[in-house]
Amino acid sequence: MNIELLQTILGWCAILNIAILLWWFLFIVFARDWVYRMHSRWFTLSQEQFNTIHYAGIALFKILVLIFNVMPYLVLRFLI
Template sequence: MTIETLTTFFMWCSIINGGLLLYAVVIQMVAPDFIYTFQRRFFPINRETYETVYYAFLGGYKLLYLVFNLVPYIALRIME
């Protein structure tokens, strides 16, 4: 596998995962009540706990996105 192939792979991984992260943040900002009531159907949870869990999820997802997608892509771009 060449550096160009890996660079392209990590570029698309970064774009797709960045889009999913952005989508999750925008949905939470635009319609937090809708998302909470939708999730409440599946998990009996109060609002404060839901917000804590959701923001922890977003923080963890952002950290994983940076470490496993964006940093390798930047490193490969530097290596080229």
């Protein structure tokens, strides 16, 4: 595996993960009640717990995408 291939893979992974993150965010913003109803069927959650879990999940996912996809991509981009 050469650096160009790794850079391409990291770039596409970053785009895919950012799209998933955006999709998750938009679902919580525009369809929060529906998502809450779906989750409350399976788990006993209050509105506050639901909001906290999703806010923390989105924040953690964003940080992990930045650390493991975007930063290595940018480092390889500036090395070449």
